[in-house]
Structure formats: structure tokens, C-alpha cells
Amino acid sequence: MPLKLLKAATAAAFVISSPAFADEGMWTFDAFPAAQMKATYGFAPDQAWLNRVQQSAVRLSVGCSASFVSNTGLILTNWHCVSLCVGDLSSADKDYNKSGFLATTLVDEKACPGMQAEVLVSITDATAEVKAATAGVEASKVAQARAVAIAQLEEEACKDDNKELFRCEVIDLYRGGQYKVYKYRTYKDVRLVFAPEKEVGFFGGDPDNFNFPRYNLDSGFLRAYENGKPVKTPTYLPWTQETPKDGDVVFVAGNPGSTERLRTVNQLKFERDFPLQSDLLILSEWRGRLIEYRNKSVEAKRSAESVFYIVENSFKALYGQQRALADPSFLAIKEPEEADLKAKVRADAKLRAEIGDPWADIDRLLAKQQDxxxxxxxxxxxxxxxxxxxxxxxxxxxxxxxxxxxxxxxxxxxxxxxxxxxxxxxxxxxxxxxxxxxxxxxxxxxxxxxxxxxxxxxxxxxxxxxxxxxxxxxxxxxxxxxxxxxxxxxxxxxxxxxxxxxxxxxxxxxxxxxxxxxxxxxxxxxxxxxxxxxxxxxxxxxxxxxGSNVYPDATFTLRLSYGVVDGWTYGGVKIPSTTNIGGYFERASGEFPFVAAPSWLAAKSSLDPSIPFNISTTNDVIGGNSGSPLIDRQGRVVGAVFDGNIHSLGGNFAYDGRYNRTVSVTTAAITEALSKVYKADRLVAELKAK
Structure with missing residues (x-):
């Protein structure tokens, strides 16, 4: 179904001065719009709150987000973020995608091959240094001059640190408007603690992916180790079994992967006609070849499980992006926004003289890029x-x-x-x-x-x-x-x-x-x-x-978005904000992909069907936010983000607060499942410890 977005007549204010929708924005922690949020909701976090959340948020090397939820390095993320690790640890004799994984003791926690976790510890402005390095450099040599300057800044920023523990990275924000040095504390030994069976971690499969209502326990737990022992993490997000209600303020702290909201309209059209088209063709053929291979045997299906999930998920996400850019009403959001900025530049002789016509320059360069x-x-x-x-x-x-x-x-x-x-x-x-x-x-x-x-x-x-x-x-x-x-x-x-x-x-x-x-x-x-x-x-x-009241495009770096618990109305149908555990059993038809996990069927009589399972909020997220903690105003983790609705797939290019929704699994459902389905007493005790 096509996305129905803002009419051109009302779109000119979109992402320009103050966002058209109050909840829009993936804000950096050093430029969070506290005054703007307080004006809208009567509440905004203070600096101590921001500092604690920043130090609790985790970025995973598999392209996901996460958070520390105990003082001994326990990390909450998604099932699909640990699924590669689950696949790597599985074998023909023991398929953890099918059975799930639970470490009953520390000794049972298994290292995830190649996975690393990192926490952002500081942000330093380096805009002047990078721009000085490229000032006066001819266009053909700018990329190389910038790369050299960035490498030198990264080396300087981390020169006094243990390279095994810290890493520095220069981040390009606002399409070159700013450059910041992000310093990370890295953890190179990350171990799997818990992952549910795929039948509940990805219940509904591809048909339910990017849709709502959902009934998924898309959660998993890892632990960061150092020198063979769990790391001490005194700063973490407290666990709660309370679930926020409609209208309650919630935050998402995570690492949105990449957006293109600040690109020109013609750059978005190029993205639609070339990269997206090419990637979709490759993914569709790759998917077909994998389906043929998976049908060969049970072992073939198991061994291809992780890569097949990634291909299917990527195809659906990119298809949603292309569909958004092919919808004239979607571009009607972006075109007035760009026209407004151009008009204001033309009306300012000094500014016009300083910047020239960069839009025309980009159009000429797009022709070369196409070649x-x-x-x-x-x-x-x-x-x-x-x-x-x-x-x-x-x-x-x-x-x-x-x-x-x-x-x-x-x-x-x-x-x-x-x-x-x-x-x-x-x-x-x-x-x-x-x-x-x-x-x-x-x-x-x-x-x-x-x-x-x-x-x-x-x-x-x-x-x-x-x-x-x-x-x-x-x-x-x-x-x-x-x-x-x-x-x-x-x-x-x-x-x-x-x-x-x-x-x-x-x-x-x-x-x-x-x-x-x-x-x-x-x-x-x-x-x-x-x-x-x-x-x-x-x-x-x-x-x-x-001014500065504009957030930068996503760069798979730490951002904070705020919003409220809310459903939406589309085509005259009201979608509620919350599902419950009982709905999982009602939706289970016994036919793929709606097959209930045997462990859940066995525990059905002991589970509270009224406990909220998945929840919809207005937070602005994109791919890369998977595993991000959903946080209440007290700074407690109340869920783990695992998806967006179908409307959010255009969020790579624009946000529409009427329809774009973030989907999370609640901590209440996770606790209920750990306690009654998996008997994970050690893990539950750690989560509830004060």
C-alpha cells in the first residue's frame, strides 16, 4: 500500500527550523534539544541523565545497538542481533536457532566469534582542523586530504590510551558541516548469555517483518568480558517490569545506521534509480539461489539460516525505501524543503556570494557519478x-x-x-x-x-x-x-x-x-x-x-530520540499501541511462519496473557537502532527496539510522525518469559538486582 504523506502545501516547514512533528530527530548527545522537548512535553532529561544513558548505551560490531543492564557487563539487545553468533555456535548436532540458548552459569557463556562491543565515552569538535586541511585544495584532491587529516586526528586523540581498550573515530556530521572525534571504550570479548528460539524470536517471519501488531520475543543477552572475567559496569540502565502507557514519554538511545534526509532531491532520485535498483536486483537473485540451496537438506537449511535472514530483511528494507522514493507524494515532502532553503539563500546576497550554487554543482557531479x-x-x-x-x-x-x-x-x-x-x-x-x-x-x-x-x-x-x-x-x-x-x-x-x-x-x-x-x-x-x-x-x-535546530543525518553513531507510546490510524483503521502475550497464542496457526515455540506451548498455562508483549512508539529510528534500549523518563529500560512499521521504511529519507512507528519488545514480556518459559533464574536475579 502506498504511503500517504504530507501534502506539498504543508511540507515546507518539514525538518527546517522546528520539525513538523515534535518527535522527529536523531539527536547527538552533545546537542540534545532539551528546551524544544520541554516545550512540547513539559519534561526533558538533565545532563546527569544524558551522561548516564550515554555511558550505558552499547554499539555492537554486527551493526546493532544494545545497552548495559547490570553492573557485571550484561548487555540487552535483539535476538536477530545475536543470530549470527547463534549460527556460528550451532552445528549439525546442536542447532541453537531451533532450541534457543541459555547459559545457566558464567562458564556456559560462549564467545561470539568476531563480535565487539563499544561505548562512546567522549565527543570532541574537530571541524576547524578538518576544514583547514581541505581549504584551498583542488576538488580532485579533497577526499585524500580529508582522509589524511582524519587519520592524524584519530591517532592524536587516542595517542595516550591503551589501543586494546580505546578507539577514536572522526565522524562527519551534516554532510561535512561538522566533524567530531568520538572516543570509544571497546570490549573485544563478547559472549552469548541467552537467545530464544527463532520461533518466538522471529515469530511471523517475513510476512510480519516491518508490520504491526507483532508478537515477538526479539531479545537476547550478551556479556562483555576482559581478561577472562565479566567487566565491571557500574553505569547501566536499571531494569523494570513496568510498561509505559499511551502518551507516556519514552526515549531510544542507539546507533541509527544511515539516513539521507539532508541530501538534495536529485541525489535521492539518483539513489532510487541506481544504488537501490541495483541492490534489489542482486538481493532478489541471491535470495532465490539461497532458497534453492536451503531446500537440499535439513543441514543446508540450518547452515544458510543466518545469511538467508539477512538477505530477506535487507531486501524488504530496501524495497520499502525504493517504494517511498517512487511515490510522488513522498518527494513532495522534500521538494518544498529544498526550495525554501534555496529561496532564503537567493534572498541573502552575502550568503549567496559565499556558497554559490552547490545544488547545480551536485547535479553536474551526479551525471559523472552515473557514468x-x-x-x-x-x-x-x-x-x-x-x-x-x-x-x-x-x-x-x-x-x-x-x-x-x-x-x-x-x-x-x-x-x-x-x-x-x-x-x-x-x-x-x-x-x-x-x-x-x-x-x-x-x-x-x-x-x-x-x-x-x-x-x-x-x-x-x-x-x-x-x-x-x-x-x-x-x-x-x-x-x-x-x-x-x-x-x-x-x-x-x-x-x-x-x-x-x-x-x-x-x-x-x-x-x-x-x-x-x-x-x-x-x-x-x-x-x-x-x-x-x-x-x-x-x-x-x-x-x-x-541555526543549530536541525539534527544531522544518521552515521551509525550514538543518537537519542524522544517520543511517546502511541498507535496510529491509517485508512480509517486504528492500530493500538500494544499487544499482549495472549495474542502470541491466538496468532499461532501451527503453520509456518506462525508456529508457536514448543517451550511456550508447554508454559502457556503459567504465563500471564495480559502482559504487554510488543509496543509501538513515535520515536524516530532507522536500521542500526535494532537492540536499542527503550527508556522511560526515570532512565529505566522498558524495552528493546527491534523493528519499525511498514511506514517507517521511508524514514531513511524523511519522517512522518502521523505514521512512522518504532516497535519494541517490553521488559515485562522478557522477564515473564525468562522466569516461566526458560527458568532463567540466574539471569532474572541479575536483572532485578539493585
């Missing part, structure tokens, strides 16, 4: 992304090559700090299923040939005289990169080891590297650098016209 798009997509940005082993080969080759260069000559994203992170990711010891890897590598190679054509010089160099199917079969069968020790040896051996390697995936990555690097450099010099300069001028205009 380069397919080469960049298939030779560089999407290179082997449908597998996990081939990207390892790419990273190993590029680490060796870029590490041999001085900082000023490296590609962006390959500073010393960046390369440490890449190495850590490469050394994560997760299981690899070669049949699934072959499917993914074959897909990328075949689509690269299809879109660039067999006559493209880069495709000729990549494939030689072989077929995509032949290269994928030979490469995956012959590679040793699934062995952590082999990867570690290649990292330690540096460029000499990479150049001498006969591993077929390393050979393929070496063959692809020159063309991939060349298109990366060309895109940065001819598109990304110049567009970023134009975006900085638009940001300057926005600050000059509207």
Missing part, C-alpha cells in the same frame, strides 16, 4: 560482497598494498587505526560453509560480467578465459582462507607473503585489485570529493538560515 556507477558498483563497492571468503582475500591484498604506502598515498579507510580494525575482523574465527560461499562468489562474478559485459577490459582481466561458475567452484574449493591460521600468516607476512601466495582467492583478488583501486580513486577524485565540498556549502547555508 562511473556500474564500474564502481561491481569492481569495487560490491566486489564479492555476496560471499565472506572473497572479501577476506580483497582485504588481505589491500592491507598489504596500502600498508606499504605512506599515509598520504593510501586510499581513504586505510589509516593505521583502520587497518588494525580490518585485521581484527579478518582474525574472527567463525564457521564457513563453502557451498554457500560458492553461491555468493558465483553470483557476484556473473552479475559483474552481465552489467559490465564480457568485453569490458576489467572483466577480461578478472575472468580470463574462465566462466564465473568455474572460477567460483575452483576458488572456493581450493582456498585455505577459511583457516584462521592461514589468514594470520598472510597478515604477518605482509606484501611479500601476499605476492607469493598461490591461494586461488588471493590470486583472484590480486588480479582484480588494480582495476578496483583505480575506480575507487577516480570516484573519490571526480565525484565524492567535489560533492562533499558542495554538501559542506549547503550545510553552511542551512546553519546560516535555520
Amino acid at each position: 562511473l556507477f556500474w564500474q564502481y558498483q561491481y569492481l569495487e563497492s560490491y566486489s564479492g560482497a555476496t560471499s565472506s571468503l572473497y572479501p577476506m582475500a580483497v582485504n588481505l591484498v589491500r592491507l598489504a598494498n596500502e600498508g606499504a604506502k605512506p599515509l598520504a598515498e593510501r586510499l581513504p579507510g586505510y589509516s593505521d587505526a583502520d587497518m588494525v580494525q580490518i585485521q581484527e575482523q579478518l582474525l574472527a574465527d567463525a564457521p564457513v560453509y563453502k557451498e554457500i560461499e560458492q553461491i555468493g562468489l558465483e553470483l557476484w562474478l556473473s552479475k559483474a560480467r552481465e552489467y559490465l559485459t564480457a568485453d569490458h577490459p576489467a572483466i577480461k582481466r578478472l575472468l580470463g578465459s574462465e566462466s564465473p561458475e568455474g572460477i567460483a567452484a575452483r576458488g572456493i574449493a581450493g582456498t585455505k582462507l577459511d583457516d584462521k591460521a592461514v589468514r594470520e600468516a598472510l597478515i604477518k607476512g605482509g606484501k611479500a607473503a601476499i605476492d607469493a601466495s598461490t591461494d586461488p582467492l588471493i590470486v583472484l583478488a590480486r588480479r582484480a585489485e588494480a582495476d578496483a583501486r583505480a575506480i575507487n580513486v577516480k570516484m573519490n577524485q571526480e565525484v565524492n570529493g567535489p560533492i562533499s565540498q558542495a554538501a559542506e556549502r549547503i550545510a553552511a547555508a542551512r546553519f546560516a538560515v535555520y
